[in-house]
Amino acid sequence: MDERLKRAAETGNIDALYSFIHHDANVFKRTDKMEFVDTPLHIAAVTGNNGFAMEMMNLKPSFTRKLNQDGFSPIHLALLSGKPEMVFDFLSIDENLVRLKGREGFTVAHYAARDVNVHLLSQFLDVCPDCIFDLTMRRQTALHIAAESKNFEAFKVMLEWIQKTFKDSRSTRIKILNLQDKDGNTVLHLAASNNQPQMIKLLVKCKEVDRKKINQLGFTAMDVLQRETLADNRTSVKILKSNPHRFSKFSNFNGILTDYFKEMKPETINSLLVVFSLVLSMTYQAILSPPGGFAEDGAAGSNNKDSREGKSVMTSTNFILFYISNGVAFFISFVIMISLFDVVAKNIMFCLWQLYLLMCISYGLASSTIAPSNSVSDFVVFAVLIILALFVGISSFRFRKY
Incomplete structure (x- = not known):
């Protein structure tokens, strides 16, 4: 590079830049043909001459992606030289520069994760979310880099961002975190190898993290x-x-269902709502009209204590089998309906939970009333109490996020 042009870039002298162009109109064309070279934009990025750099990006946009002999682009040099304003100027021209790979496949997001530049890292994730998938030559994401560098703040920012940005795509969260x-090595392996309890705690709370994943040496994170x-x-x-998550198995299953339903077409979801509404109605109606009907007045003699009037004529064993199979169908229909409504009508979920809770209570009371014997009735009441406790637990856990 000509010394006069280099001085113009170092001092930010735009007039000198154009004076040099008047003197040699093809100077940048020759530089652009070189595969690895320090351009005037590289020099301006290091010295922090924003005005000169913006002028160069306007004249030669291709220079923004040019790597020098050390494998750095202008945006890499601006970041590593501590010139955040220059970095933002680059991104205002081209947001995809966040994903530009330099030496060892590092992007500026990788460097920000390594050097705990949390503010810049958050900006990179916001302007270019796909940068979280970028891999270095060692196949590491920015999350890997943060875990390996023991940078908890950067690690926490990225983990929270992943959970928020991809909250509707469980498969994406699984892909990134594992x-x-x-x-x-997964991120959990690296956090374990560096004995980082805070990182491990955050990862363990993520349901998508596979703790049994093994690395090339055959070790799990616990082994490491x-x-x-x-x-x-x-x-x-x-x-x-x-x-x-030991007390949230059902909620986890319900969340998986919800993720699957979100990938379906609206027409398919509407059809499923109709089908499972019918199943729910049929199972509820079946307990009110059990097979064989009810015993009539006088069916059990004159002793009122043993009167079976209004009770099911089914034997205790058959009634319990009927009650269990019908109840399971009712409960499964309920779970699927809730997951479907969580996709199409999340704003009224609170009301739906209360409605289905009341339906469950009514279902239990009806079953207990028509049970053919007191022992069966006690069994039904016990089962209903367990289901109610499950409902309360699920609803309290689920609505913490609404």
Whole structure:
């Protein structure tokens, strides 16, 4: 590069830039043909001459993606030189520069995750969400880099952003959180190898994280953690062994159903709503009209205590089998209906939960009333109490996020 042009870039002298262009109109054409070169834009990025850099990007947009002999583009140099304003100027021209790979496949998002530049990292994720999928030459995402570099703040920002941005796509969350690098290590493996209890705790809370994933050495994250002897790892081991989701199995299943339904066409969802509404109505009606009907007055003699008037004529065994199969169908229909409404009518979910809770109570009372014997009636009441407790637990857990 001509020394006069280099000085113009270092000092930010735009007049000198155009004076040089008047002197040699093809100077940038020759530079552009070179595969790896320091352009005036690279120099302006390092020195922080924003005005000069913007003028260069206007004249030669191709320079923004040119790598120098060290494998850095202008936006990489601006970030590594501590010039955040320059980085934002680059992104105002082309947001996809966030995904531009330089030395070892690093993007600016990877560097921000490594160097704990949380503000810039948040900006990168907002302007270009797909940058979270970008891999280095070691097949590491920015999340891997943060875990490997022990940068908890950057790690937390990305994890919360992933949960928020992809809350409607469980498959995407699974893909990102369980992605393996070239050594087969997931983010959890790296957090475990560095004995980072705070990172491990956040990951364990994510239902999508696979704790049984093995790396190329055949080790799980727990294996990696237990092999760590240089530091006290008891806290991390305890966290990794814990199961914060043990009381939310149904909610997890319901969430999986909801994710599947979100990928369906609206016409399909409407058809399913009709079908399962009919199943729900049929199972509820069936308990009010059991097979064989009801015993009539005098069917059990004159002793009022043993009177079976209004009771099902079915034997106790048959009634219990009927009650269980019918109740399971009712409950499954309920679960699927709730998941469907969670897709098409989330704003009225609170009212629907109360409505179905009342239906369940009515279902239990009706079943208990027509039970052929007191023992069967007690069984029904016990089953209803368990279901009610389950309903209350599920609803309280589920509505924490609404």
